[in-house]
Amino acid sequence: MSGSGYGKTVIDGVIQYLSPSGITCGDPTQAGGCERRWYYKYVLGLKEPFTGSQRIGVDAHTQIEKYLESGEDCMGQIARSARQFFPPLEAGMLLEHRIGKDDLKVAGIRVVGHIDLVLFEKNHVEVLDWKTTKSIKMWAKRSQDLIKTVQMALYAKWAQSFLGFDAVRISHVYMQTQGRPQADKRSVILSAEKIEKRWEEIEARARILSDIAKETDILKVPANRNACSDFKGCPRRNICPITTKDKWPALFAGLRETPKKTNGLSIIDELKARKTK
Numbered sequence: 496m497s498g499s500g501y502g503k504t505v506i507d508g509v510i511q512y513l514s515p516s517g518i519t520c521g522d523p524t525q526a527g528g529c530e531r532r533w534y535y536k537y538v539l540g541l542k543e544p545f546t547g548s549q550r551i552g553v554d555a556h557t558q559i560e561k562y563l564e565s566g567e568d569c570m571g572q573i574a575r576s577a578r579q580f581f582p583p584l585e586a587g588m589l590l591e592h593r594i595g596k597d598d599l600k601v602a603g604i605r606v607v608g609h610i611d612l613v614l615f616e617k618n619h620v621e622v623l624d625w626k627t628t629k630s631i632k633m634w635a636k637r638s639q640d641l642i643k644t645v646q647m648a649l650y651a652k653w654a655q656s657f658l659g660f661d662a663v664r665i666s667h668v669y670m671q672t673q674g675r676p677q678a679d680k681r682s683v684i685l686s687a688e689k690i691e692k693r694w695e696e697i698e699a700r701a702r703i704l705s706d707i708a709k710e711t712d713i714l715k716v717p718a719n720r721n722a723c724s725d726f727k728g729c730p731r732r733n734i735c736p737i738t739t740k741d742k743w744p745a746l747f748a749g750l751r752e753t754p755k756k757t758n759g760l761s762i763i764d765e766l767k768a769r770k771t772k
């Protein structure tokens with residue numbers, strides 16, 4: 496899979512770089528996250544469709560960036576709804592900042608990405624991401640949950656380690672795309688300790704993805720059944736081989752990998768016995 500001009504993500508079983516969206520895709524703790532989906536996308540190189548919702552988001556981002564860069568207002572009503580959260584045009588800021596080649600590594604792997612807005616305050620730096628959503632009420636995250644996203648954790652680590660700030664504010668500004676145009680901001684300041692703790696989890700996830708990248712049998716790549724229907728549904732549902740083991744992983748915990756009869760009971764018999772207990 497090639498993305499944003501960086502080339503293939505995985506070559507000969509070795510990850511060349513990781514992006515926030517890439518790690519999110521392969522993290523079962525994130526909405527829509529599934530290691531097997533990550534494998535389809537980045538190891539087998541199967542592109543995913545670009546959705547109408549993503550188009551709306553890209554348009555709003557472009558319009559806001561243009562306004563903050565030049566003062567030229569070509570914003571539609573979705574982008575304009577967030578105007579109350581724009582910094583003054585003369586503020587010290589970076590727009591659509593591209594993370595540099597050697598700026599940040601996760602488990603030794605280059606991190607790539609573009610940060611929508613970096614704002615320099617007196618005692619801290621703020622990293623902000625513009626979000627579009629059908630419903631702020633339903634989908635906007637709580638401020639304290641922003642650090643649980645891969646994206647904001649990566650950006651916070653970049654601001655801390657590359658820019659050298661101890662305290663980092665992470666923010667989402669949500670713009671609603673359906674119903675009355677409106678926007679809201681969620682924001683929290685993180686200490687160095689909090690960023691470090693979350694970073695350990697992100698590094699652990701990167702190491703898991705490194706192992707998965709070397710796999711040659713897709714059936715050995717864990718499937719996250721909980722993610723199959725997230726958002727508009729996984730685009731690989733029509734080809735993904737979901738096995739009995741994928742459907743009931745807890746039932747299989749502790750059972751042998753190769754089904755065979757023991758004590759007159761097959762694996763299926765053992766599973767049925769467990770289910771009826």
Ligand code: SF4
Nearest residue numbers: 529532718723729735
């Ligand atoms: S269909 Fe489900 S299990 Fe298969 S790759 Fe997609 S999310 Fe993962």
